[in-house]
Amino acid sequence: MPESDPDEGPDPAEGGTDGRSRRWDAHRAERRRALARAARRAVHHGGPDLSMDELAVAMETSKSIVYRYFADKAGLQSAVGNLVLEEMAEAFDAAAHADSDPRDRLRAMVGVYATMIDKSPHVYRFITRSGDGDEGASLSRFQATISASVEIPLRDRLAASGSDPRLAAAWAAGVVGFVRGVGDLWLSDTSDDHPPADTMADLMTDWLWRGAGAFHTPTSSSREHR
Template structure:
């Protein structure tokens, strides 16, 4: 009878080394975020290395080039944004609440770390990026917005096949407004901007979507 060879055992040293490199890479991304907050979006590799307490040579051992480092930072920011938006969406009790929560959360994240936001959006560390993480982030935010609003409309008794496209349009508007807002000499607070932007976005969205009704059969108030 043929025997089946046992699968090779994983190389413990190689596994530990891969984990060490992954952890070290994450540490360097954290240091890069601190350097950006300290020195601004135009931070250079020298400042990044100094903040990490290492040298540029070591940075390039863990990142293939400047774009690789930029992509790693953008991915970290992306995960944070999506996690916070998911939490905001989970708390929503109506389509308008969902939209307001997403807008408010996004703007407060921008207000908290404006230089990090500028770094990700304008990518000054590299002249041109092969894979634009900003478009991916915007797409994920728009997808989350569409899922949340569609789910809320279903609960309220109304749906629209255009929700996904409208959500992506709203996110483009929100991103453009956030870019302009955070670049203003004296921007209004995130709370005030979120209030005004929510009113603008919901005014347009509610005008084209079927009017949801409450369980009692009365139109939901445009709070």
């Protein structure tokens, strides 16, 4: 049976900045986060095409409560995307600032992305589905956040080669678009010889770092820097 949520917050007549209002703001933020986690579980098991009615049932709440906290489906999509980014952020940050060469750091970040796709393809499709308005803005924020991490090792590589490190932002944006495009195609492959996430991460890194010459399945020797 869907839960009820009778707490509508403090009476505005009592003042919007008092302790009760701050406690309500904290409660509302935590409630919103809990609902976003429930939505993520629902999408993981039920797929990215669930309607708001189906999402509310799977989240064990009512549709009116979902709309109260997220306004629309795009808002819910954005909140789920933020959860995924938070979980990925630590791994991205560790890879970006690791004590290793730029290529290995890029490989680590591509691996984080490929693993996320592989472990929860429904959630990946849900948070990267493009659209207009808030939905499109949510996708742009998702990509921009990843680009910011990818830019760090690329800037180091450009500086080491004597190139303008300011080009790293454009290179990072291209990397994110490339990885997403390859990831989408990989996700749609249902053949028996569907390559695992580690293989795809190796391939994408080779393609990004070495260009068209990286046409074969990478091995440990092919990943050595030349």
